Amino acid sequence: MLIETFPHAVAGAALIAVTCSLLGVFVILKRIVFIGVAVSQVAVLGVAVAFVTGLHPYLGAGILTFLTVVLLAYPFESNRLPRDAVMGLVFVLASALSILIVSQSGFGRHEVEGLLYGDLIFITPLDLTVIAAVLLPLALCVLLFRRPTVYAFMDREMSRVLGIRATVWELAFFVALGLAVAVASRTAGSLLVFCYLVVAPSTGLLLSRRLNLVLVISAAAALGATLAGLYLAVGYDLPTNHTVAAAACLLFLLAAGVPLARWLWRLFRPAGEEPAA
Numbered sequence: 001m002l003i004e005t006f007p008h009a010v011a012g013a014a015l016i017a018v019t020c021s022l023l024g025v026f027v028i029l030k031r032i033v034f035i036g037v038a039v040s041q042v043a044v045l046g047v048a049v050a051f052v053t054g055l056h057p058y059l060g061a062g063i064l065t066f067l068t069v070v071l072l073a074y075p076f077e078s079n080r081l082p083r084d085a086v087m088g089l090v091f092v093l094a095s096a097l098s099i100l101i102v103s104q105s106g107f108g109r110h111e112v113e114g115l116l117y118g119d120l121i122f123i124t125p126l127d128l129t130v131i132a133a134v135l136l137p138l139a140l141c142v143l144l145f146r147r148p149t150v151y152a153f154m155d156r157e158m159s160r161v162l163g164i165r166a167t168v169w170e171l172a173f174f175v176a177l178g179l180a181v182a183v184a185s186r187t188a189g190s191l192l193v194f195c196y197l198v199v200a201p202s203t204g205l206l207l208s209r210r211l212n213l214v215l216v217i218s219a220a221a222a223l224g225a226t227l228a229g230l231y232l233a234v235g236y237d238l239p240t241n242h243t244v245a246a247a248a249c250l251l252f253l254l255a256a257g258v259p260l261a262r263w264l265w266r267l268f269r270p271a272g273e274e275p276a277a
Helices: 007-029 034-053 057-072 083-103 109-117 125-144 146-154 156-161 166-207 211-236 240-268
Strands: none
Touching (some): 007 034, 007 146, 007 166, 034 057, 057 083, 057 166, 109 166, 125 146, 125 166, 146 156, 166 211, 211 240
């Protein structure tokens, strides 16, 4: 019923969920979690600027996001100012400017909320075309080039031995992340994009240490939360994106119960009992 009534919303939301969750695995491994909320907020600012200036929303989001990820790709490790501080500055500035711009646009409350937070249920055929054209190739690239990306992020010495130019791969990843966020934020909004980049990958990393399996679990968690959230939002007239985000967090909490149960078992198992091999 959901697919028949909102086919474009289901297809577009699924592509956004899977692609962002795959990228999010590397965001967490790189320990740059805050980049998700910073870049997604910049994309929202780009959408706001586009509405006011008459540009297409995807163009406005794409331009500002590309400039931001190029800035954040700078090797801050050799600088006094850490990347996290710059990301915090970007987030605060983008958030403030988004509100200031839309407050002067003459939009009503509902239009402002739709502009800033998006709504998956309103994905149009044009939105789906753009989403598929950008996110499908990005998802494929993430899967094909997952090994060199991990080496570039996690093991600089090994990447040099293997002839992998870590700086180039980092820049390529940031650009891919910026493109995905720019396209996704138009309908998913900053909150849900950040959820896909952090919550779903965290679920995968809790349940496995093997990269391939982590990617599969992360994508499955994001997709499952999206379908469940869309179903509940339509059935009970709830805010779509927030319902999806809550469903993703619930899946994470369920996954977190697995290592918690193991820890409690080790802590309270009867004295003298050997743990299972």
